[in-house]
Amino acid sequence: MSTFIEAERLSLRYDDVTALDEVSFTLTGGKIYGLLGRNGSGKTSLLSLLAGYRKPSGGTVTVGGRPVFENAEVTGQLCLVRGTGDAAVSGLKVKELLEFAEHLRPSWDAGYARELVDLFELPVDKNAGTLSHGKQSALGIVVGLASRTPVTMFDESYLGLDAPSRYKFYDALLAEAMAHPRTMILSTHLIEEVSALFEEVLILDDGRLVLHDDAEALRASGSAVTGDAEQVDRFVDGMRVLGEKRLGRTKSAMVYGELDADRRARAQAAGLDLGPLALQDLFIHLTEPANAHQGETP
Amino acid sequence: MTTRIAKRWPTLRVMLAAHLPFVAVLWVLFTVVVLIIAGVVGVTNGMPDSVVHDAATQVPRWLLFGLGLDLVNTYLRLQLAHGRTRREFFGQAVTHTVLVSGFAALLVTLCYLVERALYAILDWPQTLDRTGLFTAADQYPVIFGTYWLTLLLWTVAGVLIGLGFFRSAGHGLLTIPLGLVVVLPSLVVVGNSGMPFIGDDLAVVGLSNATVLGVSCGLFVLAVGLAWAMVRHVPMKPQAV
Numbered sequence: 250m251s252t253f254i255e256a257e258r259l260s261l262r263y264d265d266v267t268a269l270d271e272v273s274f275t276l277t278g279g280k281i282y283g284l285l286g287r288n289g290s291g292k293t294s295l296l297s298l299l300a301g302y303r304k305p306s307g308g309t310v311t312v313g314g315r316p317v318f319e320n321a322e323v324t325g326q327l328c329l330v331r332g333t334g335d336a337a338v339s340g341l342k343v344k345e346l347l348e349f350a351e352h353l354r355p356s357w358d359a360g361y362a363r364e365l366v367d368l369f370e371l372p373v374d375k376n377a378g379t380l381s382h383g384k385q386s387a388l389g390i391v392v393g394l395a396s397r398t399p400v401t402m403f404d405e406s407y408l409g410l411d412a413p414s415r416y417k418f419y420d421a422l423l424a425e426a427m428a429h430p431r432t433m434i435l436s437t438h439l440i441e442e443v444s445a446l447f448e449e450v451l452i453l454d455d456g457r458l459v460l461h462d463d464a465e466a467l468r469a470s471g472s473a474v475t476g477d478a479e480q481v482d483r484f485v486d487g488m489r490v491l492g493e494k495r496l497g498r499t500k501s502a503m504v505y506g507e508l509d510a511d512r513r514a515r516a517q518a519a520g521l522d523l524g525p526l527a528l529q530d531l532f533i534h535l536t537e538p539a540n541a542h543q544g545e546t547p
Numbered sequence: 548m549t550t551r552i553a554k555r556w557p558t559l560r561v562m563l564a565a566h567l568p569f570v571a572v573l574w575v576l577f578t579v580v581v582l583i584i585a586g587v588v589g590v591t592n593g594m595p596d597s598v599v600h601d602a603a604t605q606v607p608r609w610l611l612f613g614l615g616l617d618l619v620n621t622y623l624r625l626q627l628a629h630g631r632t633r634r635e636f637f638g639q640a641v642t643h644t645v646l647v648s649g650f651a652a653l654l655v656t657l658c659y660l661v662e663r664a665l666y667a668i669l670d671w672p673q674t675l676d677r678t679g680l681f682t683a684a685d686q687y688p689v690i691f692g693t694y695w696l697t698l699l700l701w702t703v704a705g706v707l708i709g710l711g712f713f714r715s716a717g718h719g720l721l722t723i724p725l726g727l728v729v730v731l732p733s734l735v736v737v738g739n740s741g742m743p744f745i746g747d748d749l750a751v752v753g754l755s756n757a758t759v760l761g762v763s764c765g766l767f768v769l770a771v772g773l774a775w776a777m778v779r780h781v782p783m784k785p786q787a788v
Contacts, residue, residue: 293785302627303782319779325630331785335628338621338786341565346625352557353629398630 252278252326252399252432253313254299260307261294268294270456271308276434276449278400281426283447283464284436285532291456292436293331296404299434300329312400325355328396331404334389339378343371343388354396362395368417382409390418394425402434415439419446440529450528454536464528471505471526480519491526491534503530558631559639559646562622566614566647573610574654577602581658582665589671596676597684599662603655603694604679608701608733611648615705618643619713627783637778641771644702652694659684679736680756696763697733703770704729710777718777729770732763 254276261269269291276282286292297303298310301317301324309316312323330336337346347366351357366373369387372380377388386409393401407418423446426433437443444450450467452460460467471491474481478500491503503526508516516523585598618640626636659673663684666673673684681689704726711722736759754762 297783297785301630301632304780319632319634321630321632321635324632327630329628333786335624335783335786338625340617340621345565349561349625350629352561353626353631392628396629 252276254278254311254400254432255314256295256299256308256310258308259295259298259305259310261291261298261303262306267456269298272453272456272458273308274451274458274461276432278432279430280432280448281422281446282432282434283440283444283450283528284434284453285440285450285528286436286453287536289455290453290536292453293404294456295453296329296331296402296434296436299400300324300327300402302329302331302335326398327400327402328354328393328398329402329404330389330393330406332389332406333382333385333409334392334406336392337377337385337388339376341377342374343377343380344373346377346388347373347391350392350396354398356397358395358397361397362391365391365394365421368421369414383411383414386410387414387418390421394421397429398431400432400434402436404436405438408438415442419443422446440532441527444528447528452532452535459535467528467531468525470507471503471531472508473501473503473524473527473530474516474521475499475501475524476519476521480521484516484519484521492530503527503534505531556639556642558622558626558636559643561625562618562640562643563646565622566617566643567650570610570614570647570651570654574651574658577606578658578661582662585662585665589669594671596674597659597662599658600675600677600684603658607651607655607694608697608730611651611698611702612705612730614647615644615702615707616709616712618702618706619709623710623713623778623781624783624786633778633781637775640706644699644706648698648702649695651698652691655694655698656687656691659690660687680759693736696760697736700730700733700763700767700770703767703774707770707774707777710774710781714777714781722777725770725773729766732759732766735759736763 256272256274258271258273259269260267260271272291272295284292284295294303298305299317301319304318311317312326315323317323317327336350341349343366347359347362350362351359369384369391371384371387371391377385380388386407389406390403393403393406407415410418422433435443435446444464447464450460450462450464451458474484476499478495478498481500481502485502485504489505491505493503494501505526508523513523581599581602585595588595588598622640623636627633663673675682675684680693684690707729708719708722708726712719735754
């Protein structure tokens with residue numbers, strides 16, 4: 250099945266609150282997408298519509314050209330893990346939940362699920378509701394990865410994990426994406442930690458899509474200039490500065506715009522280091538209230 | 548290794564696999580406890596009426612009501628999370644309510660049989676203190692049918708109220724009176740209200756069996772229709788952590 254995802258003027262309203270406001274985008278599929286946004290920006294709402302957990306208030310969302318909501322042929326190809334996962338219901342043991350997943354998901358890979366259970370050291374005989382937050386998150390991740398669905402989405406699913414477990418997840422995700430290419434969408438706050446995985450990035454702010462671009466292109470759309478504070482200030486004078494950090498005499502400034510050869514030579518002569526633009530800085534800049542709703546890169 | 552399982556009625560299989568063993572275990576406990584109570588009452592107060600009848604007209608229906616709630620609260624979420632649709636869930640959930648209530652009714656009927664055997668050993672008559680559709684404790688087909696109908700209505704009421712709360716607390720509160728209306732005929736068919744305020748007045752209202760059965764069927768269809776109207780577009784909100 251094609252995993253070409255298309256949203257057209259997609260809206261979601263809860264009573265008088267507009268969670269998503271005419272969001273339109275196309276995802277060609279087969280990549281790892283990063284969905285970024287501040288709290289309440291509409292990330293969970295958007296993913297819930299993509300998974301058929303909710304019906305849109307307006308607009309359409311299709312996967313492979315077919316509408317999602319209540320379409321068994323499409324929803325069976327999708328898996329969304331929100332937080333610790335809706336499939337990790339309390340009252341059932343971990344092994345029961347995995348057995349049910351095997352019954353309900355034609356694409357479920359039980360062997361891979363067992364590998365992941367071992368990787369995250371999940372106690373299979375325990376009730377899912379009694380697991381720690383971290384273990385519940387790990388269970389959600391097992392459900393998502395072992396579903397082997399053509400479109401797999403994780404909505405802040407790994408926030409409960411400690412750092413070593415998060416890195417296990419990133420490694421497993423990458424290995425899975427290589428071995429079984431599929432569309433993966435990750436929504437996260439831990440942008441710096443995960444951004445290296447992203448091939449495309451979507452940024453939501455206040456229910457609107459403010460950016461959708463190739464991750465490499467975004468990183469190359471600006472630079473991090475680091476060095477002596479005075480030299481940095483002199484170098485970035487007249488340029489569009491997205492953000493600055495300072496530690497003692499060392500300063501790092503994020504500038505938007507491509508640096509030509511002459512500029513690069515000047516930076517080298519001044520002893521300044523040039524690095525790629527950090528997605529987190531771009532994200533913060535784009536979602537600052539003063540910069541919101543520009544609808545384009547700075 | 549990739550596992551490919553393409554079984555029919557997966558949703559129903561999952562729900563039956565969860566509920567039937569649970570009901571069976573509780574039936575064993577129920578039977579043992581009820582027979583112990585019968586023995587104690589018999590020894591202290593002389594020959595009792597059927598204790599199974601007293602208990603079975605009140606306890607199992609609440610269990611089945613709870614299973615109706617669980618069907619929505621646990622399994623609707625599980626099904627949607629695994630890419631199943633509301634339509635798939637609902638069709639198989641209604642089938643499940645019929646099967647699980649039938650299974651429970653069979654076990655309750657077996658309780659009457661076990662009690663009869665015990666009373667026969669002790670040379671006690673197995674009498675009923677109140678009657679409904681059945682008037683004697685050995686009318687097994689009628690006992691089975693009566694409990695099937697009763698437990699079915701209570702399970703469906705649980706589904707209806709469960710769906711209300713799945714949508715929102717406000718909807719949940721609104722569905723409670725609806726659920727109460729759905730189970731009303733079941734109080735008549737067993738001749739025991741067991742409910743506060745209503746007492747047994749309704750249970751002895753004097754309706755004919757045909758009327759009670761007709762009203763029950765009508766309410767079952769109405770409840771299923773209402774439940775479908777509620778589930779077909781119900782949003783699945785994130786779980787509270």
